[in-house]
Amino acid sequence: MKLHGFPMSPNTRRALLGLEESELAYELVPVDMMTAAHKQPDYLKLHPMGRVPVLVDGDFVLWESNAILRYLAERAPYKQLDGDSARSRAEIAQWTFVNAAHLSPALAHIFAHTIRLPEEQRIAKLVENGRAEVARCVGPLDARLQGRDWIVERFSIADISIGASLAVAPMIGIDLAAYPHVAAWMSRLQGRTAWKKIYG
Template identity: 30%
Template sequence: MSYTSLPMDCLRMVFNLFPSWKRAAEVKKLGYKLHGNPFSTNTRRVLAVLLEKGLSYEAITVDLKSGEHKKDHFLSLNPFGQVPVLEDGNLKLSESRAISQYIAYVHSSRGTQLLNLQSHETMAILTMWMEIEAHQFDPPASKLTWEQVIKPIFGLETDHMVVKENEACLEKVLDVYEKRLGESRFLACNTFTLVDLHHLPNIQFLLGTPTNRLFETRPKVRNWVHEITSREAWKMACDPEKSWFGNQGK
């Protein structure tokens, strides 16, 4: 049986017994290659994790406007033709949430502690809220971002009926969040985790749209949004000159 099939508790015990293995995992290949676009919500999600962890990376721009992500050289990295893609040596990962979990786990003792692995229960709660973000919050939030932010950039007309329908869906989600944030400082627990970080890209874009009123009219959601968008790592992720173009490969 390979060590990757061992239960998590056993893996922790093994790493604690052999600290040199743990150190090797923590410092392994800090020079990640991140293929994406600094204005892409999914790319920014991964950028935020790298910056929260204080990791070095090479930013490789994929020109989405010209369709570079659908060309053969990029499809060899991700056959679905979507950004971002993270290269860690021979390992190639797509899907921003999977990438963020990988980075957060490999570098669990470095920088911001983004995973709550204190017990099976806390891990399950964190996983549950990550699923809620992906399946309840993201669908309406992404559609609202597309209609109100992305389409105008490309000279396309916003469909206000789609906006109305998705705001109604998002309101229901935010009502649940308002109640949850009355019980916990952040969504999964009382500390900032990947759960909160995963929300950031769409929230940031929606702050500049009429949909922002859905955050503002819910006091606990409003405070949570202010706190997570004020993080230094996130502000840097939103500044392409600092977080992206300054890390372009030579």
């Protein structure tokens, strides 16, 4: 398998964590976003929306990092990265959808409007809204993690999905210490071999 991605991107790192946790053989094909490689015609043949990451498995091309996680979980069922029952799989979907629809975009807005964009293009209101949305997601996550090691029944793609997003929190001034159960869970994630490999 090949993963086309930008190594510093949280969405790429989400897929990389999935690859490491599944222990499937893969090669990272770097896509240099600094030179807009993700907008070039050859790359757009892989990902017509011009984003990273993209997984290529033989003749199968898959984008959207959370879909990639689900695919990897199914490719390596013995790793038990998905749930065992309809309920646990649905809960894993619930938390990965929270990440894809709400948490990850909110963090991306904060990053864009505090760090990535030139100052004259930054919009303070978007940062304020982003911080409110992050709190709206992380508060319930903290409650969910009280008395649990992992978000669903055992370590799963839900933990990978959300963990890869929250890894950027310190860089954009979000102190996870305000959420003690989330902070403890992040420490558990950071102790995993796959995490150490991807985040160095």
